[in-house]
Amino acid sequence: MSRATSPARRQWAVVLAVAALLLVVLVLSLGVGAKSLSPAQVWHGLLEPGAPDYTVVHRLRLPRTLLGLLVGAGLGLAGGLMQALTRNPLADPGLLGINAGASAAVVTATALLGVATFDGYVWFALAGAAAVAVLVYVVGGGRTATPARLALAGAALNATLYSYVSALMLLDSASLERMRLWTVGSLADARPQTVAKVLPFLLCGLVLALALARPLNALALGDDTARAQGARPERVRALTVLAITLLCGAATAACGPIVFLGLMVPHLARALAGPDLRRLLPCCVLLAPALLLGADVLGRVLGRPGEVQVGVVTAVLGGPFFLLHARRGKGVGA
Amino acid sequence: MNGFVKVRPRGIAAGAGCVAAALALAVLALGSGSYPISPGEVLRVLFGGGTPAEHFVIEELRLPRVVTALVVGAALALAGALFQSLTRNPLGSPDILGFTEGAATGALLAVLAGGGSWALAGGALAGGVLAGAAVAGLAWRGGLHSGRLVLVGIGTAAILTGVNGYLLTRAQLTDAARALLWLTGSLDGRGWDNALPPLLGLLLIAPPALLLCGPALRILELGDDTAAGLGVRVERVRLTLLAAATVLAALAASAAGPVSFVALTAPQLARRLTRSPGPNLLAAMPVGAALLVGADWLAQHLLADRQLPVGVVTGVLGGGYLIWLLSTQRRAGRL
Numbered sequence: 001m002s003r004a005t006s007p008a009r010r011q012w013a014v015v016l017a018v019a020a021l022l023l024v025v026l027v028l029s030l031g032v033g034a035k036s037l038s039p040a041q042v043w044h045g046l047l048e049p050g051a052p053d054y055t056v057v058h059r060l061r062l063p064r065t066l067l068g069l070l071v072g073a074g075l076g077l078a079g080g081l082m083q084a085l086t087r088n089p090l091a092d093p094g095l096l097g098i099n100a101g102a103s104a105a106v107v108t109a110t111a112l113l114g115v116a117t118f119d120g121y122v123w124f125a126l127a128g129a130a131a132v133a134v135l136v137y138v139v140g141g142g143r144t145a146t147p148a149r150l151a152l153a154g155a156a157l158n159a160t161l162y163s164y165v166s167a168l169m170l171l172d173s174a175s176l177e178r179m180r181l182w183t184v185g186s187l188a189d190a191r192p193q194t195v196a197k198v199l200p201f202l203l204c205g206l207v208l209a210l211a212l213a214r215p216l217n218a219l220a221l222g223d224d225t226a227r228a229q230g231a232r233p234e235r236v237r238a239l240t241v242l243a244i245t246l247l248c249g250a251a252t253a254a255c256g257p258i259v260f261l262g263l264m265v266p267h268l269a270r271a272l273a274g275p276d277l278r279r280l281l282p283c284c285v286l287l288a289p290a291l292l293l294g295a296d297v298l299g300r301v302l303g304r305p306g307e308v309q310v311g312v313v314t315a316v317l318g319g320p321f322f323l324l325h326a327r328r329g330k331g332v333g334a
Numbered sequence: 335m336n337g338f339v340k341v342r343p344r345g346i347a348a349g350a351g352c353v354a355a356a357l358a359l360a361v362l363a364l365g366s367g368s369y370p371i372s373p374g375e376v377l378r379v380l381f382g383g384g385t386p387a388e389h390f391v392i393e394e395l396r397l398p399r400v401v402t403a404l405v406v407g408a409a410l411a412l413a414g415a416l417f418q419s420l421t422r423n424p425l426g427s428p429d430i431l432g433f434t435e436g437a438a439t440g441a442l443l444a445v446l447a448g449g450g451s452w453a454l455a456g457g458a459l460a461g462g463v464l465a466g467a468a469v470a471g472l473a474w475r476g477g478l479h480s481g482r483l484v485l486v487g488i489g490t491a492a493i494l495t496g497v498n499g500y501l502l503t504r505a506q507l508t509d510a511a512r513a514l515l516w517l518t519g520s521l522d523g524r525g526w527d528n529a530l531p532p533l534l535g536l537l538l539i540a541p542p543a544l545l546l547c548g549p550a551l552r553i554l555e556l557g558d559d560t561a562a563g564l565g566v567r568v569e570r571v572r573l574t575l576l577a578a579a580t581v582l583a584a585l586a587a588s589a590a591g592p593v594s595f596v597a598l599t600a601p602q603l604a605r606r607l608t609r610s611p612g613p614n615l616l617a618a619m620p621v622g623a624a625l626l627v628g629a630d631w632l633a634q635h636l637l638a639d640r641q642l643p644v645g646v647v648t649g650v651l652g653g654g655y656l657i658w659l660l661s662t663q664r665r666a667g668r669l
Contacts, residue, residue, distance in 0.1 A: 152426075
């Protein structure tokens, strides 16, 4: 094995490249908007309290960028976990209804109980995400699920939950006005408080997810092999569902349902870092925010003078990716 | 024809019962409202008797809505039965495969362009048919594999959901409320011109689908290879029926919006009532009609102070049914 092509080096190169990509996207996310800033202006606005663009950067762009960073990492990681757990290349938190569960719970909280702050509804979002995560997993057939079966279970729950969401929105036009923006999935409303409050949930999910990489690796070889290696399959699965719930619930509470990000990212990460979850999951954490923020910037550029919500951009970009995989898939028997 | 017209007493009894139930619910719906009329009186009015006031209330105000409900319910049920049979999956219905999302996109574009109810219906029809064609085209790979069709449909539905959400944010609040009401599925204020397109669709599509393709569809449920061995031109039958089902679903959506879960539940209920295997195309239609009329009646009278759109009732009832269906199907290893 020559040193130049050793796997370890190649992986470091990949990590550096992805990190560099993320950095570029971060600068773009801070710089692109109604008032465009050059990278130098972003730099000054970020660090010098007296700089002319300090307010723009700190008040408007920074919370949005940070939120995208956190939410993106959460959704990408959740997608990676789901695909590992269900051994299903088409698993995605949005597609399987987890985001819809969180949405339905949040809309209930706003329309019926008058809860209007992130503080109030993050718990509802988590509960909704958890309920649907368990339901889809159980109903879709658990470990024996085929991609089509699991996707159907998710799509069916999605349809139910969204008809419920639109019913509540119709009964109360004030919540229609608030929620029609939220249900699309957008970073536009990011506030520093939201970032601060979503952080603990996402961090817990993140740490848990990364800790699960090794036991999930073992599980991929089959339950018996995993047990022989000292992993407890049932406990690992339960903890994985918990991590997915924390990540998706908090992400959805913060910026609405965003679909397909959790689908695309693990596939790209697998192409870059290989199937080992100890490298794949960290790669998701870097790659997903780069994609989400990239989609957000794209939405701002395309939608001028307004913007196209990031949830729409990911749906339109990620959909064809999904269709490609669905077409290619061989063992898709329903 | 032989395999198709095999007479099953239970099937006939169940079908007749469903027709009777649909008609009874229709009479109930015709009689209830702020000017209540007893069922007997409703029948008398329908057959020519009654006072001018009763004639006006029933024939001008309530009958168009009830007939629209019956027709839309039957059309959705037939479309759902065709889809489920084609995908060999109890969940393969136009709600879930992206067709109704496509109809919604078309309708939203019409609303955004400032069109009236005719433009909305036309947009829905065009959108539904285009989405259907796109799903079939994307899933086509030397043939229509049902698992691939389901996955492509779900993916397309997810993309269109995003697009629809965006279109909603672009609309004025009043337009958004109108569009959302339509998206949920509502029969409020439906007139004869709303009932006509799905009725024509049913009359033109149902007989050939039942008579010509029904037997082939039953054979198709045995599997593609068996069907081909028995002389069925698999892909042609599948594409024809897919097109028929798409047009039916789109016409139904153009009249009442994409009412959820009727297409999904009616064929399943029909199958349980007749206890007959196979597509159950004929029995599904009265079940769908009864479901939609009943749901619309509930939607109007469930809350004392306000009417719900019918799609809310079918959505909530359908959701509960669906979870039950998913778990029983899974236990039986059929999903």
